[in-house]
Amino acid sequence: MKVELENLFSIDETSQDQVINVYNRHGIAIGAPELRKRNLKTKFNPIFTLNEDVTYEQVTALYESLEREFGIVSIGERFYFEFSDLEYERAPLFTLNSTGNSPEMFLEDKGTLFSLSTHCKCCRLMDKEQLSPIVIDTTQMKDRHLVHVNGYWVASEELVSLMKREKLEGYELLEVIHQGPKEGKQPAYQIIPIQMLPECSKDRVKLYFATEQPPCSCGLNGVINGPDIYHHEDLENLKGDVFYSAECSHDGRYLYRKTLFSKRFRETIIKYGISREVRGEKDANFGPKDWLFDPVLIK
Template structure:
């Protein structure tokens, strides 16, 4: 697995050679940008690999040089985690990051009862305990099979049937409450894992955006966690196909535990043409209905 960082900012065409020289000075070699036809701004979005020679500390210094030497202060950042074919082939667990390259697959909660408490008084992250079935507009699911609601996965009736037919194990189902138009209403079920995985390995990559505030002292807000990594011996005896992570994730406001799925579950999705097999966000085959599974790594 390698970590890649994408930058995005705009500059005047006359400054492009100076920008490239600053990147080169820090061991990052990029090409000249394409100039937009409607104005004189050049859009820079180089993608480069972070490694022992180009660390994130180097990148933070690069940003300071761009600011002090060229006045560039607004720099967009995006991390990518690029896995090898062998890492996909050897993984027994996967993290499901998306069930469609589309924001419509993240549905709004419409009145679920939660108990809310403050987790961190510095960044304001909140914990919530679910007290009732999820309340959503099930007509929004349409022909999709799994949608994300406030940190939870909700499955269509067809997907639940397939999971039972293929003997997918390790979860409970809780039928959601429909609130919305009757037309298009359909049965849907929250998937609730029965098991929590061991804690991740200390070798898990942890990053942050140099262009934003430093991470909070709670260790969650402002931290970008890399792929899940486990000590192989810690999960040898695990059985089932659906698991909660031990670590908290968050949506910027509320905490939740990620759900991880087995290879068997991923193969069921591909075999039944629910998704094509895609490997990463930059996969050219990643379409609007494809599911994005990242392999869990083992040490």
């Protein structure tokens, strides 16, 4: 697996070479990214690999130099995880990060009942327990097979039928409550895993944005977790196709447990043409309705 960090900021076009020299001076080798013009400024988005030769200390010092020498104070950051073909083939489980390269895969909750409690008094992350079926406007699902609602996956009737036909296991279904126009509403079901995975390996990569405050002491808020890593022996007796992670994720406000899916689930999605074979966000195949699965890494 390779970890890359993309920066994005605006510069004067005449400053391109000098900015590249600042990166190189800090031991971060970049080429000349494509510049996208906008008025008198251009968008500059260098991408570089994070490894033992490029540390957070170097990145922080780089940003300080860019601010001091060029007045660049607003720097966007985005992490990418790139996997080898072998890592895709070896993975027994996958994290589903997207069911379409489009904001339409996210639906707004329309009134699901939760009980709430404070998980961390410092960053105010909240625990929540679901008390009712999910409430959404199902007309917004349209022809999508799976949508994301506040950390939960909601499946269309067509996808549920396919999962049953292919004998995918390890989950329960809870029909959602429709709130919205009657015309175009459709049956939809929350997929609820009935098994929880063991804890991840402590070798899992944990990142944060150098442009933001350090992560909270709770170890959750401000942390960008890398791919799940498991020891082979922890998963060798695994049965089923849908699982909860032992670790909590969050959406910036509420905690939830991530759902992981089996290799067989991913292969079913590709076999029936719901998604093309996509390997990473930079895959040229990644279209508006393709599903993005990241492999679980095995030690």
